[in-house]
Amino acid sequence: MRGFLAVLGAVASLAGAALGQVDSSKYVDPETGFTFSQYVNEKGIAFRVAIPATAKANDNYEAVVQIAVPIAVGWAGLAWGGSMTYNPLTIVWVNGKDVVLSSRMAYGYYVPPAYDGAVYTVLKTGTHVNATHYQVTATCVGCTLWGDTDTGITAIDPTAQGTMAFAYAAAPVTTPSNNASSFSIHDLIGHWIHDFPTAVNANFNATVAKNA
Numbered sequence: 001m002r003g004f005l006a007v008l009g010a011v012a013s014l015a016g017a018a019l020g021q022v023d024s025s026k027y028v029d030p031e032t033g034f035t036f037s038q039y040v041n042e043k044g045i046a047f048r049v050a051i052p053a054t055a056k057a058n059d060n061y062e063a064v065v066q067i068a069v070p071i072a073v074g075w076a077g078l079a080w081g082g083s084m085t086y087n088p089l090t091i092v093w094v095n096g097k098d099v100v101l102s103s104r105m106a107y108g109y110y111v112p113p114a115y116d117g118a119v120y121t122v123l124k125t126g127t128h129v130n131a132t133h134y135q136v137t138a139t140c141v142g143c144t145l146w147g148d149t150d151t152g153i154t155a156i157d158p159t160a161q162g163t164m165a166f167a168y169a170a171a172p173v174t175t176p177s178n179n180a181s182s183f184s185i186h187d188l189i190g191h192w193i194h195d196f197p198t199a200v201n202a203n204f205n206a207t208v209a210k211n212a
């Protein structure tokens with residue numbers, strides 16, 4: 001089923017939304033206290049999203065993203081709108097004992113340039129490198145609504161399901177210390193249906209403050 005979704009993502013997402021089929025599950029993070037809706041791909045990379053209970057449709061509400069990546073992976077990316085192009089991309093990689101988060105948007109099928117329409121604050125708790133994984137936890141303003149009148153405005157409806165996508169590569173990025181580094185094309189991409197109601201946190205702001 002995952003392979004089918006990876007190949008026929010767009011079609012599967014429409015059918016899936018109609019059937020209420022969801023690929024994400026609930027994950028309560030013991031470290032930060034956030035309740036996330038998470039998707040874990042075939043490589044064991046976990047993509048997690050938390051949103052406030054006050055989130056509304058067509059509103060640029062703040063979200064928390066957490067990505068946990070096996071240490072051997074060069075870079076991993078989350079596409080908030082479920083495609084490579086014209087949606088916020090959250091890219092992560094490891095730099096020694098630090099985790100680097102890079103904000104990108106692709107306008108074609110080439111290395112995505114920096115994107116300043118999404119602003120991240122990395123949370124100290126929930127961001128670490130250990131023997132097996134690197135993980136980042138960050139707030140994002142600009143990850144739940146994007147676009148303009150030319151390309152169209154897209155927003156994540158907190159009461160519904162939406163298609164998200166991932167990409168990763170085994171190869172390390174060119175300059176790990178630089179969040180604007182170039183990197184090479186993915187080894188694998190995939191799409192899934194993410195349930196946003198599962199990601200709702202009643203104490204969102206307090207939990208952000210606690211982990212800052």
Ligand code: HEM
Binds near residue numbers: 083091109165
């Ligand atoms: C060096 C950087 C990258 C290059 C050169 C690249 C190139 C490409 C190419 C050539 C395709 C196939 C297009 C097609 O067959 O129609 C593709 C698809 C895709 N890429 Fe990338 N890519 C890069 C980075 C990324 C990143 C950072 C993401 C973040 C999640 C990403 C997500 C995707 C997805 C989800 C697809 C499937 C098509 C879609 O849903 O838009 N790519 N990429």
Ligand SMILES: *[C@@H]1O[C@H](CO)[C@@H](O)[C@H](O)[C@H]1NC(C)=O
Binds near residue numbers: 102180
């Ligand atoms: C890199 O980090 C700086 C400082 O935090 C930030 O202003 C910039 O937007 C980041 N660039 C990318 C591509 O994430």
Ligand SMILES: *[C@@H]1O[C@H](CO)[C@@H](O)[C@H](O)[C@H]1NC(C)=O
Binds near residue numbers: 069130132133135
């Ligand atoms: C290492 O980090 C991963 C991802 O955050 C986590 O699941 C795992 O429990 C951590 N391992 C140890 C020994 O703390």
Ligand SMILES: *[C@@H]1O[C@H](CO)[C@@H](O)[C@H](O)[C@H]1NC(C)=O
Binds near residue numbers: 054
């Ligand atoms: C949470 O904090 C944001 C600013 O970071 C603010 O706009 C929002 O009103 C706060 N929400 C609540 C429920 O206090």
